Each structure stands twice: as structure tokens, then as C-alpha cells.
Amino acid sequence: SAVISQKPSRDICQRGTSLTIQCQVDSQVTMMFWYRQQPGQSLTLIATANQGSEATYESGFVIDKFPISRPNLTFSTLTVSNMSPEDSSIYLCSVEFGVAGQYFGAGTRLSVL
Amino acid sequence: KQEVTQIPAALSVPEGENLVLNCSFTDSAIYNLQWFRQDPGKGLTSLLLIQSSQREQTSGRLNASLDKSSGRSTLYIAASQPGDSATYLCAVFSGSARQLTFGSGTQLTVLP
Numbered sequence: 001s002a003v004i005s006q007k008p009s010r011d012i013c014q015r016g017t018s019l020t021i022q023c024q025v026d027s028q029v030t031m032m033f034w035y036r037q038q039p040g041q042s043l044t045l046i047a048t049a050n051q052g053s054e055a056t057y058e059s060g061f062v063i064d065k066f067p068i069s070r071p072n073l074t075f076s077t078l079t080v081s082n083m084s085p086e087d088s089s090i091y092l093c094s095v096e097f098g099v100a101g102q103y104f105g106a107g108t109r110l111s112v113l
Numbered sequence: 114k115q116e117v118t119q120i121p122a123a124l125s126v127p128e129g130e131n132l133v134l135n136c137s138f139t140d141s142a143i144y145n146l147q148w149f150r151q152d153p154g155k156g157l158t159s160l161l162l163i164q165s166s167q168r169e170q171t172s173g174r175l176n177a178s179l180d181k182s183s184g185r186s187t188l189y190i191a192a193s194q195p196g197d198s199a200t201y202l203c204a205v206f207s208g209s210a211r212q213l214t215f216g217s218g219t220q221l222t223v224l225p
Contacts, residue, residue, distance in 0.1 A: 006156070031211075033213070041217070042202065042215045042216060042217045042218055043157075043202070043204075043215045045212060045213070048210075048212075090154070090156075092156055092157065094157075094213075096211075099144075099145070099164060100162070101145060101147050101159060101162040101206070102147065102159075102204075102206070102213055103159055104149075104156045104157040104158075104159075105156055106155060106156040107154075107155060107156040107157075109154055
């Protein structure tokens with residue numbers, strides 16, 4: 001397992017602004033993932049972030065709206081751009097440890113007014 | 114495309130009861146299956162991980178089984194406690210893209 005720290009834990013933002021969420025892992029990992037969990041829903045994968053390459057986005061998610069950085073093997077950021085109330089969700093990062101499965105950060109609870 | 118279904122969507126039981134949560138998936142070509150717990154507004158805590166070659170895993174009062182050929186997994190919770198109240202999510206890791214696909218969860222309430 002690993003310790004995955006996510007910041008901020010929650011935020012309230014105004015429509016039209018952007019928020020950058022940070023994810024820090026205490027060990028080096030190849031693959032990091034970003035998920036969105038809308039109210040009352042399960043998790044949906046936004047993108048996969050590998051160090052040294054562009055993030056791979058799932059259908060329905062675009063880089064202009066959710067730019068991702070992965071500068072090294074222990075850190076990644078997700079930006080939610082030009083926010084609207086529909087972006088109010090919990091955003092979670094996770095890391096994969098091969099046969100050990102995936103582990104998640106505590107999440108960022110975002111409310112957009 | 115992998116699809117994961119969890120039944121029931123919600124369950125309420127009195128303290129002390131044994132209970133079973135169900136998970137089914139459509140594509141049996143999986144790498145592994147994980148059960149997670151999520152408390153309201155929080156992140157996910159991994160409970161049990163079953164590799165595709167395994168039949169079950171146990172941790173304390175929790176036991177998870179996997180029948181890959183039929184596309185089913187169960188999470189058995191023995192002697193339930195109010196502290197077990199949470200949403201339980203099943204997720205399968207599969208596909209050439211190596212993705213984790215989640216079910217919609219079972220919201221468990223254990224009444225004192």
C-alpha cells in the first residue's frame with residue numbers, strides 16, 4: 001500500500017474560476033489515475049496520467065477542461081477549469097501497485113456556486 | 114465494455130447480523146477484483162483484493178469470494194456493527210487499457 005495525500009480536501013468555488021487539485025504519493029508509481037464522483041453516483045475515470053507522457057482521457061473528458069500534469073513519479077495535479085455548478089463532485093486520485101491493486105487518496109470535495 | 118452491477122443498492126440490518134453484498138461483472142477476463150469502503154463525503158478504503166486466480170480472501174470479519182467464470186463476487190460481513198455503516202463498492206480491473214470499473218455501490222446501514 002501507499003500513503004496518498006490529496007489537497008485541498010474541500011473547496012467552494014465561484015462559477016468560471018479554476019481549481020487545481022494536488023496528489024502526492026509516498027513512493028514512486030508509474031500510473032496515477034483521476035476519478036470524478038458526482039453526488040449519489042459511483043466513480044468515473046477521468047484520465048490516466050503516466051510520468052513523461054500526455055495524460056490519456058476517457059470519453060466525455062477533455063484536456064481543455066481537465067488539464068493534468070505529471071512532473072515526476074510521485075506527484076500529479078488535476079485542474080478543473082472554467083467551473084460550473086455541474087462540476088460539483090468529489091475528485092479522487094489513485095495509484096496502481098500492479099497485483100496489489102489500486103489505492104485512493106481521501107478525495108477533494110468541490111462545490112461550485 | 115466491462116459493466117459492474119451491485120445488488121442490493123441499499124441494505125439496513127440490525128447489529129450482529131451476518132450479511133452478504135453481491136457484485137456481478139460482464140467480462141470475466143479480469144486481472145483482479147477489489148472491494149472498497151467509502152464513508153460519506155470521503156475517499157475509498159481498500160478492504161480486500163482478489164486476484165483472478167484466487168477464489169476468496171479474508172480479513173477479520175470480512176470474506177470476499179470470486180467466481181470468475183460466472184462473473185460474480187460476494188462480500189460477506191460477519192457479526193455486523195454500527196461502525197460498518199458505509200457504502201461498499203466493488204471494482205474490477207480488466208481490459209487491454211487496464212482500467213478499474215466500479216459498481217454503483219451498496220449503502221449499508223447497521224442499526225444499533
